[in-house]
Amino acid sequence: MKTRTSILALAAVAATLGGALAPTTAAFAQAKEQFFPVLVYRTGVYAPNGVPFANGYVDYLKLVNARDGGINGIKITYEECETGYATDRGVECYERLKGKGPTGATLFHPLSTGITFALTDKSFVDKIPIVTAGYGRSDSVDGQVFKWNFPLGGTYWGAADMLIQHIGKKEGGLDKLKGKKIALVYNDSPYGKEPIALLQERVKMHGFELQLLPVTHPGIEQKATWLQVRQNRPDYVFLWGWGVMNSTSIKEAVAVGYPREKMYGVWWSGAEPDVRPAGDGAKGYNSLVFMAPAGKGRVHQDILKHLHDKGLGTGSKDEIGEVLYNRGLTAAMVSVEAVKRAQTKHGKKPLKGEEVQWGLENLAIDQKLIASLGFTGFADPLSTSCVDHEGGSVARVQHWDGSKWIVGADRYVADQQIIKPMIKASAGKYAQEKKLAPRDCAKELTAGK
Amino acid sequence: MFYRENGQFKSSYREDQQLLGIRQDRWFIFALIAFAFLAVPYLASDYMFRAILIPFLIVSLAAIGLNLLVGYCGQISLGHAAFMSVGAYAAYNLVVHFPQLNFIVVLVLAGFISALIGTVFGLPSLQIKGLYLGVATLAAQFFIDWVFARVKWFTNYSPSGSVSTAQIDMLGWTVNTPVEKYLMVLAIVIVFALMAKNLVRGHIGRSWMAMRDMDVAAEVIGIRPVHAKLSAFAVSAFYAGVAGALWGFVHLGSWEPAAFSINFSLNLLFMIIIGGMGSILGSFIGAAFIVLLPITLNQVLPVMGRWVGMNFSTAFASHLEFMIFGALIIFFLVVEPLGLARLWSIGKEKLRLWPFPH
Numbered sequence: 001m002k003t004r005t006s007i008l009a010l011a012a013v014a015a016t017l018g019g020a021l022a023p024t025t026a027a028f029a030q031a032k033e034q035f036f037p038v039l040v041y042r043t044g045v046y047a048p049n050g051v052p053f054a055n056g057y058v059d060y061l062k063l064v065n066a067r068d069g070g071i072n073g074i075k076i077t078y079e080e081c082e083t084g085y086a087t088d089r090g091v092e093c094y095e096r097l098k099g100k101g102p103t104g105a106t107l108f109h110p111l112s113t114g115i116t117f118a119l120t121d122k123s124f125v126d127k128i129p130i131v132t133a134g135y136g137r138s139d140s141v142d143g144q145v146f147k148w149n150f151p152l153g154g155t156y157w158g159a160a161d162m163l164i165q166h167i168g169k170k171e172g173g174l175d176k177l178k179g180k181k182i183a184l185v186y187n188d189s190p191y192g193k194e195p196i197a198l199l200q201e202r203v204k205m206h207g208f209e210l211q212l213l214p215v216t217h218p219g220i221e222q223k224a225t226w227l228q229v230r231q232n233r234p235d236y237v238f239l240w241g242w243g244v245m246n247s248t249s250i251k252e253a254v255a256v257g258y259p260r261e262k263m264y265g266v267w268w269s270g271a272e273p274d275v276r277p278a279g280d281g282a283k284g285y286n287s288l289v290f291m292a293p294a295g296k297g298r299v300h301q302d303i304l305k306h307l308h309d310k311g312l313g314t315g316s317k318d319e320i321g322e323v324l325y326n327r328g329l330t331a332a333m334v335s336v337e338a339v340k341r342a343q344t345k346h347g348k349k350p351l352k353g354e355e356v357q358w359g360l361e362n363l364a365i366d367q368k369l370i371a372s373l374g375f376t377g378f379a380d381p382l383s384t385s386c387v388d389h390e391g392g393s394v395a396r397v398q399h400w401d402g403s404k405w406i407v408g409a410d411r412y413v414a415d416q417q418i419i420k421p422m423i424k425a426s427a428g429k430y431a432q433e434k435k436l437a438p439r440d441c442a443k444e445l446t447a448g449k
Numbered sequence: 450m451f452y453r454e455n456g457q458f459k460s461s462y463r464e465d466q467q468l469l470g471i472r473q474d475r476w477f478i479f480a481l482i483a484f485a486f487l488a489v490p491y492l493a494s495d496y497m498f499r500a501i502l503i504p505f506l507i508v509s510l511a512a513i514g515l516n517l518l519v520g521y522c523g524q525i526s527l528g529h530a531a532f533m534s535v536g537a538y539a540a541y542n543l544v545v546h547f548p549q550l551n552f553i554v555v556l557v558l559a560g561f562i563s564a565l566i567g568t569v570f571g572l573p574s575l576q577i578k579g580l581y582l583g584v585a586t587l588a589a590q591f592f593i594d595w596v597f598a599r600v601k602w603f604t605n606y607s608p609s610g611s612v613s614t615a616q617i618d619m620l621g622w623t624v625n626t627p628v629e630k631y632l633m634v635l636a637i638v639i640v641f642a643l644m645a646k647n648l649v650r651g652h653i654g655r656s657w658m659a660m661r662d663m664d665v666a667a668e669v670i671g672i673r674p675v676h677a678k679l680s681a682f683a684v685s686a687f688y689a690g691v692a693g694a695l696w697g698f699v700h701l702g703s704w705e706p707a708a709f710s711i712n713f714s715l716n717l718l719f720m721i722i723i724g725g726m727g728s729i730l731g732s733f734i735g736a737a738f739i740v741l742l743p744i745t746l747n748q749v750l751p752v753m754g755r756w757v758g759m760n761f762s763t764a765f766a767s768h769l770e771f772m773i774f775g776a777l778i779i780f781f782l783v784v785e786p787l788g789l790a791r792l793w794s795i796g797k798e799k800l801r802l803w804p805f806p807h
Contacts, residue, residue, distance in 0.1 A: 042764035
């Protein structure tokens with residue numbers, strides 16, 4: 001009895017104090033290494049979508065080391081941290097990884113809008129860029145307020161705008177949208193709520209009717225939502241889901257007999273794990289696709305040759321070339337190119353997050369560079385500046401034919417005349433709430449900074 | 450040998466009634482507080498402050514609040530994260546509409562607003578008990594979640610429903626470095642913990658405990674259930690509200706309703722069950738267990754894997770974390786149903802006899 005109690009007491013003390021002692025910040029020697037933190041979610045409800053993205057991201061980092069010997073000779077090191085899509089764990093991961101490596105974290109891809117919001121506040125103090133390729137805060141395009149945020153290649157406002165343009169085109173003109181009903185089935189989180197502001201702006205312009213149908217996290221239960229769809233019979237349904245919510249929506253659409261051809265998902269609702277569980281029912285479903293559609297190019301051959309053939313690949317061979325895997329690749333490619341760009345200013349040495357910020361802000365990824373990297377067809381040109389942290393956004397619409405994604409030919413560009421004033425207003429409000437003084441881009445440019 | 454109270458005579462009522470009756474306890478607590486205030490700021494890293502110590506302290510405060518209600522008054526609440534969110538959004542709105550207010554005033558007002566809401570949702574406790582009351586408070590959780598997700602006024606019409614806070618200013622002191630935040634939270638938590646400790650041994654706390662142990666008997670000896678139960682709900686929600694405001698302003702900086710989800714409520718309940726119901730110390734131990742253990746496991750497991758020559762993947766390590774965490778919860782509940790705080794008091798009793806047990 002006595003020993004048992006003392007063992008117990010010891011275990012309790014060890015368990016509680018262990019937390020206080022375990023994380024020690026080790027001192028790193030100044031090695032020629034560039035450290036990339038990798039926030040992932042390989043567990044939890046969003047894992048089916050989190051895993052291929054993470055594998056693509058890590059595979060590209062490995063490839064740069066294996067094929068090129070690092071970024072201009074600077075070896076890439078990385079460490080994964082599991083967030084489970086939870087904001088508090090994401091913040092913990094960020095704190096854990098931000099100081100690692102000889103120069104600290106290069107940049108973060110939070111891969112969750114909730115974590116992005118939380119990290120945005122910290123970026124002003126820590127001076128580490130937050131890259132949110134195709135997600136995050138739409139107003140963070142404004143680099144004058146959001147110095148450290150980079151929603152590269154697209155925002156949700158842009159995405160919603162492109163979808164409206166697409167169905168306007170289908171109907172034979174945006175003016176034909178008058179009197180039409182569009183339902184937005186969205187994940188009831190900052191992610192799903194982002195497009196609403198833009199859609200309401202478009203409602204004012206074209207006079208269609210917008211129905212908002214929120215779905216609670218994680219989105220496995222949607223019966224009530226789709227009953228409303230059945231009752232109201234909207235002309236189009238926009239889907240703003242993630243993970244298991246997407247496939248559930250498609251299954252429910254089948255159940256209530258809503259035509260999949262009239263469903264349009266955002267680019268996070270258009271990957272293989274979203275449609276496959278619905279089987280044949282998913283045939284005809286549409287979604288946006290930005291940067292990288294499914295398929296394989298030269299970079300994939302390199303990954304197979306340098307990594308998977310040598311047993312160094314991260315995930316299974318089958319997922320190479322899937323939508324989310326490719327998006328992970330592109331995200332990593334953009335990050336590496338940002339470091340390369342920053343090296344032209346700061347020299348070929350391990351760079352701090354603050355120095356990488358310059359690279360992200362002066363990105364010049366053109367078709368030539370994309371081709372030389374083997375990404376032809378899997379990335380769009382990006383050119384950022386102090387004022388514009390998005391760097392251009394192009395997307396296409398794809399549909400699922402039952403076994404693969406068929407990408408349409410039309411390319412859409414968001415209407416900046418609508419979005420710009422919204423960004424300015426929203427960013428201005430943020431700066432005011434936070435008592436931030438916006439940067440003066442013109443001044444910085446002339447100062448040569 | 451060292452832990453003996455022989456020779457400590459109490460010669461006045463004042464001495465007899467002090468919070469920590471035994472001299473060694475008093476020294477220990479004073480030393481601990483001094484350590485936390487004076488030594489920790491020099492020892493801990495940024496990571497320790499921002500990812501470990503600050504969340505631990507804030508969650509402890511919320512757990513104390515819940516413990517007052519569940520552990521001392523015997524009323525179950527499954528909606529405490531919702532009361533935290535009331536505090537957080539109340540503080541947010543106060544800061545937005547009255548930016549000149551001092552942060553401490555904001556905190557206290559947020560606590561009172563939360564207390565008000567807590568009292569309202571405590572009304573069913575006058576009629577129903579036990580599990581049924583648990584279900585009623587669950588309704589509070591879902592209702593309050595819904596309100597903050599749907600009613601745009603509370604989030605100041607933010608397009609994404611997520612709010613972010615400004616810097617904390619207190620009498621010209623801008624709290625923005627991790628150390629400053631830690632010291633502020635620490636001071637608040639100590640004050641509130643001592644207040645709670647004092648409260649539960651006074652007539653209010655005693656009326657709660659009487660209510661918990663047998664409500665009919667308590668009524669017979671003249672304790673009014675309306676006062677006892679509703680005051681427990683109010684005080685408990687006040688603590689939760691203050692903790693919620695701190696969680697939003699100091700720890701997260703920006704949040705969405707999901708930050709105060711049902712999971713958070715359940716976690717708080719697990720904390721006090723594992724830590725020890727009806728024990729202020731237990732609230733701290735439980736919070737440490739639930740907050741720190743998963744993070745520790747997550748970091749220690751891959752290292753231990755490497756010792757035995759295995760490279761854990763991120764997914765495997767985090768599955769293992771869940772399994773070990775769950776197993777430890779069951780282990781501690783089986784061997785010590787009264788909570789980890791009970792182990793502490795057993796240890797104290799043993800220490801009194803040491804080294805010459807009977």
